[in-house]
Amino acid sequence: MVINKLNFPVYGLFLVVSLICGLIFNYFYLKKCKIQKRIIFHYLILFIPFALVFGFTLSSFISKDGGLSSYAGAIGVIVGAIVYEKICPSNKIFIKCSIMSLPLIYSVAKIGCFLAGCCYGLPYNKIFSVTYPQGLNIPLVPIQLIETIVFLILFFIILLIEKKHNKNIISITIVLCSIVKFLLDFLRYDHLNTTITLNQIISIVFVIIAILLNKKTHI
Amino acid sequence: MKCKNCGKEISEGATFCSECGTKIGEEKQVQENNIQNEKRILSSMSNGTFFCMLSLISLFLSFFVKVAKLGILSKFSSLFSLAALVLCIYARVKYPKSIFAKVLLVIYIIFIILTIAFIIFIIIACKNMLAGCSNIGLLFYGY
Numbered sequence: 001m002v003i004n005k006l007n008f009p010v011y012g013l014f015l016v017v018s019l020i021c022g023l024i025f026n027y028f029y030l031k032k033c034k035i036q037k038r039i040i041f042h043y044l045i046l047f048i049p050f051a052l053v054f055g056f057t058l059s060s061f062i063s064k065d066g067g068l069s070s071y072a073g074a075i076g077v078i079v080g081a082i083v084y085e086k087i088c089p090s091n092k093i094f095i096k097c098s099i100m101s102l103p104l105i106y107s108v109a110k111i112g113c114f115l116a117g118c119c120y121g122l123p124y125n126k127i128f129s130v131t132y133p134q135g136l137n138i139p140l141v142p143i144q145l146i147e148t149i150v151f152l153i154l155f156f157i158i159l160l161i162e163k164k165h166n167k168n169i170i171s172i173t174i175v176l177c178s179i180v181k182f183l184l185d186f187l188r189y190d191h192l193n194t195t196i197t198l199n200q201i202i203s204i205v206f207v208i209i210a211i212l213l214n215k216k217t218h219i
Numbered sequence: 220m221k222c223k224n225c226g227k228e229i230s231e232g233a234t235f236c237s238e239c240g241t242k243i244g245e246e247k248q249v250q251e252n253n254i255q256n257e258k259r260i261l262s263s264m265s266n267g268t269f270f271c272m273l274s275l276i277s278l279f280l281s282f283f284v285k286v287a288k289l290g291i292l293s294k295f296s297s298l299f300s301l302a303a304l305v306l307c308i309y310a311r312v313k314y315p316k317s318i319f320a321k322v323l324l325v326i327y328i329i330f331i332i333l334t335i336a337f338i339i340f341i342i343i344a345c346k347n348m349l350a351g352c353s354n355i356g357l358l359f360y361g362y
Contacts (some may be wrong), residue, residue: 009342016335042357044306045324049331050305087309192254 011095019048022077022098022105035090042085043084043094050080060193070109071202074102076199090194092170099173100158106177107151114144121146121187136189143187150180178203178210267310267317274306274323303327 006210052211053075059069081098086093096129113119117132121141129139162169182203191198222229224303234243262356281299310320 009339012339016339039312042312045328045331046304046308049301049337053301056297057297083305084308087305087312198264 011112011118013117014115015109018105018112019051021108022051022101023047025101025104026097029100029138030093033093033097035093039088039090042089043081046080047077047098048110050083050128051119052076054079069199070106071199071206073105077102077105084213096170099170100155100162102173103151103155103158103177107148107155110144110148110151111119114148119144120189122189122192141187142185146187147184150184154180155188168214171210175207178186178206234352258330267314267320270314271312271317271319271323274303277303277306309332 020047026047027040030043037057051073055069055073057103058075075165077098078095079157081094085094106213110119114130116180117135120130120132120135121143123138124141125139128142130145131137131139157170158173158176161172182200185191185197185200185203220229220231221227222236222238222241222243224241225236225239227236229236229243235241236243258282264283277299281296281303284299285296307320307323310317311324314320
């Protein structure tokens with residue numbers, strides 16, 4: 001994106017902003033759960049490095065064009081929370097709040113994808129279609145914006161469910177996000193001549209893992 | 220005679236020290252407690268130092284693996300850096316009195332901030348190379 005003749009790296013900017021949003025949510029949620037500030041501070045130090053390192057390292061295996069994979073970053077965030085839970089056991093509160101922050105992080109990061117012109121949708125020339133002159137130069141489904149809005153709504157729904165029930169919120173979040181991502185993936189350009197994409201396979205795996213975890217540990 | 224806890228002169232026959240309030244005869248208990256506390260602090264600092272040394276070894280390994288270009292292991296060099304950070308935070312959480320852990324964590328935080336700033340600078344500077352997220356992935360895959 002060009003702003004005032006400066007080619008602005010909006011993708012990187014929104015990636016950082018999305019992680020900061022996740023950090024802020026984690027801070028306030030843990031503060032609300034009366035965790036000591038010192039403990040929260042040490043957890044937040046791990047948050048971004050885990051997300052970025054796993055995001056870049058695993059993406060080289062998950063993403064066919066070498067791009068960043070959202071699932072890789074999500075795995076990084078969850079692994080970071082599990083590691084910190086081992087250092088500072090607190091009834092899985094770190095795992096819970098890190099997983100609850102994932103839809104918010106994904107939603108904000110997709111704005112960067114929309115502005116940068118990547119992860120675009122299927123060809124579509126009706127209302128709200130988007131054309132990237134530097135890219136395919138054909139009208140496409142604004143799938144990035146759809147994902148932003150849907151995952152933001154999902155984030156608030158998860159907050160409401162957590163407020164009312166609080167049990168099984170980890171598995172509920174994973175199942176809901178994976179199912180929504182699975183369905184929205186049908187509108188992405190990668191799905192043009194493919195029956196099922198790698199992202200959809202990973203979504204199915206996550207749903208299975210979440211259901212098994214729920215049966216075994218009721219989280 | 221002198222109080223064995225704080226060293227103040229106290230009169231013969233006094234049952235309590237007027238300075239620190241220690242009961243005469245309980246000084247030995249207080250002294251023993253002080254010795255135990257000092258031993259605990261020293262033990263905590265040495266254990267914290269142990270994990271900090273492990274952290275530094277892990278950091279060194281990550282640089283070595285990256286520079287030596289050991290095939291597929293080079294892709295995971297950043298995981299060694301992550302392990303270094305985890306070990307430092309473990310030392311900091313479990314042994315809060317360890318000064319080594321405190322200083323090492325501050326150094327790591329400064330390093331992370333500088334790395335992120337450097338990445339942002341590279342992204343802005345190399346605008347032709349980084350047309351979208353696919354190129355960012357390739358840049359860091361090779362780093």
